Amino acid sequence: MTFARIPILCLIWLIFSAQFTFADTSKLDFKLDAAALEARGQLKELRFRKSKNVINLNDMLLIEDDAPGCGLPEGLADSSWVERLHKGIIIKKEFILDKPGAFSGYVVLKGRESENNEEPLHLSLNSIHFVRSATKIAYPSALQYYGRLRWDRWFYIELPVGALKKGLNE
Numbered sequence: 001m002t003f004a005r006i007p008i009l010c011l012i013w014l015i016f017s018a019q020f021t022f023a024d025t026s027k028l029d030f031k032l033d034a035a036a037l038e039a040r041g042q043l044k045e046l047r048f049r050k051s052k053n054v055i056n057l058n059d060m061l062l063i064e065d066d067a068p069g070c071g072l073p074e075g076l077a078d079s080s081w082v083e084r085l086h087k088g089i090i091i092k093k094e095f096i097l098d099k100p101g102a103f104s105g106y107v108v109l110k111g112r113e114s115e116n117n118e119e120p121l122h123l124s125l126n127s128i129h130f131v132r133s134a135t136k137i138a139y140p141s142a143l144q145y146y147g148r149l150r151w152d153r154w155f156y157i158e159l160p161v162g163a164l165k166k167g168l169n170e
Contacts, residue, residue, distance in 0.1 A: 060106075064095045082112075087119070094170045105159035112152040125163040126170065132157045 034053045046055050073081050083089070107123065113135050121132040132155070135142060 063097065066093075085111075085121075092170065094168060096168055097164055097166055100164040100166045100169075102164060104161065105164055107157045107159060109155050109157070110152055111155060113155075121157070123157065125159055126165055128160050128163045130160050 034048060034055045035050065037055065047058050048055050083091075085091075116136070117134045118136060120134055120137075123130055123132065132138070
């Protein structure tokens with residue numbers, strides 16, 4: 001009979017000690033604004049937006065940058081060095097990814113599209129084919145691509161979800 005009471009007494013003691021512990025907790029409130037954290041911390045894969053005093057996750061990561069090699073060749077004043085794309089021209093780019101996990105991805109290229117172009121740009125990534133429609137068709141209201149404002153522009157072409165893979169991508 002005495003041994004049967006011990007587990008019950010232990011259970012009652014645990015309930016009382018748990019109530020005592022929860023009743024004795026205190027709230028710890030720690031505040032550090034984004035500017036102070038940015039000044040005193042190390043932001044890895046984060047971006048401080050001073051205008052809003054917030055820290056956001058970086059939303060893009062540049063995988064490979066060919067821009068240093070695509071500038072105006074020394075001594076040339078005209079655009080004779082610019083590659084004209086037309087039917088039959090194929091450009092191939094390969095890159096290696098260590099971590100392919102992404103919610104989305106983009107091919108970003110700088111170019112000038114002829115004003116009357118109606119032909120799409122055909123792309124493929126790891127044998128997955130996708131198309132970027134001509135600006136005239138896809139973005140008829142994007143005035144920056146037409147008339148006197150049509151110098152070369154950056155084009156962002158969304159990649160199909162899941163097209164990236166670990167290792168060699170082409």
